[in-house]
Amino acid sequence: MIHKFSVAPMMDRTDRHCRYFHRKLTQRSLLYTEMLHCNAIVRGDKNNLLKYSPKEQPLAIQMGGSDPILLSEASEISEEFGFSEINLNIGCPSDKVQKGKFGAVLMKEPELVARCIKAMKNSTSLPVTVKCRIGVDEMEENRHLDEFIEVVHQSGCETFIVHARKAWLQGLSPKDNREIPPLNYKRVYKLKEKFPQLNVVINGGITSIDDSLEHLKYVDGVMIGRKAYDDPFILTEVDNRIYDEEKTFVSLDKILVSLLPYIKSEIGNGTKITHITKHLMGLFKGLNGAKDMRKHLVSIDNDLDPLNNFEFFLSKYVA
Ligand SMILES: Cc1cc2nc3c(=O)[nH]c(=O)nc-3n(C[C@H](O)[C@H](O)[C@H](O)COP(=O)(O)O)c2cc1C
Structure with a gap:
């Protein structure tokens, strides 16, 4: 299923209370959990970690990790908990995440990501999606991104959410990595052109429904993070303007x-x-x-x- 609009996963923000609140503003948007490490899902206090209200649906769980076995077990558990999509984080650049060998650093290891996706898909019938960047560090944005997508797609991933800027893995904080590397929306459009069979969702720096509608001329979906959190009224426009639902009065x-x-x-x-x-x-x-x-x-x-x-x-x- 293609979700034309989603609210981005954000650590310390999109917890279950935030999502419950966002769901009051938009019925149709896909919501995401914060990133949860597969190890915590498998070995931690699942009932507490994965708790949510059914009213939050459609709700995707985002995972971090690079161990195919753990990710596959975590996927099985996520399906039992009733999530509607499982997303693998290949975009987070933090030092801690790099040391744990997950997040954006995995853009350099498409074969490993493909093994992870394959293992996840083998243990769940839910859609397994990837959230990535257009590249990391010296990665050449054209050839390398296409190669990454090609290899990961072959493992069964049909949906790629692409934050339209590179992550620089040395010397930038996660916050700077959301602001300093330049945005390149055209690169994401080009990806959709090259792989028309994929669902391509664009993310990064989008701050209005007008802009979202413009992006939707070129890609399948739009994901908004900070603007949705900082100015949540924007979400009240989504159902009517993106999904053509009847306008409802919200105050x-x-x-x-x-x-x-x-x-x-x-x-x-x-x-x-x-x-x-x-x-x-x-x-x-x-x-x-x-x-x-x-x-x-x-x-x-x-x-x-x-x-x-x-x-x-x-x-x-x-x-
Ligand atoms: C506080 C904060 C926490 C974030 N945590 C996550 C996360 O857990 N997983 C993830 O994939 N991206 C995370 N991100 C990145 C967002 O999902 C998104 O890709 C980024 O903010 C760019 O989109 P925006 O310009 O619409 O905010 C986080 C962003 C912020 C601001």
Whole structure:
């Protein structure tokens, strides 16, 4: 299935509370977990790590790793947990990830990635997809990227999400690696031209639905990360403008009030309210009094009566 729009996996951001909130804004977008290492999925506390609300679906799990056996076991577990897609991270450039031999450094090892995908596909009937860059370091963007895609495609991967900039593996922080290497959207379009049978999803620096629609003239899907998190109202346009669904009226108060039952039930289960409300800050972007609203939300703490306090917040700021 082709997902024309998705919200990018982001560590420390797209946790289950964030995704539940995003799902209130868009029914159709594909959502992703943060990257989870296959070892943690296989050997860790699965029930806690992989917990999510069925309302978050369609939901893809993103994994890191380069051990075909562990990845295959993790894929089997992910299918049991009901995820709708399994994505392998070949784009993260952090030092820690490089040392663990996964993420972007694997762009230099297409055969190993192909073995991983093959093993994963053998243990699940779910789509197994790859998120990568247009290259790393000195990799020549044309020939090497095509070779990488060709080899990995032959192992059964049909969908490639491509962050349209290289990762520089030495000397740049992960944050800089999302900003400094130049964006090259045309390279991603060219990939789709060369491999028309593949689903190619473009990612990196996309900040509006207008721009997303423009990209969709050349590729199959668009993935947005930071803009969706920092200014989540953008997601309220997706179902209507990208998927041609009927326009629905969404407002700040409607969104916040619709989260109340979730917040109530999560608090009942011991979740700290700030673990949920921290993801809502972007909703107030550009509003008069945004600073006060954020300050108020941050101050709501589990030790006081958090639910009452949140309801007070609603009555004070949203009619
Ligand atoms: C805080 C943060 C955490 C991220 N964590 C992940 C991750 O876990 N897996 C991944 O593939 N990409 C991760 N990324 C990269 C994003 O998925 C995306 O590729 C990148 O931000 C470029 O898209 P954007 O310009 O729309 O944000 C992260 C990005 C940010 C800002």
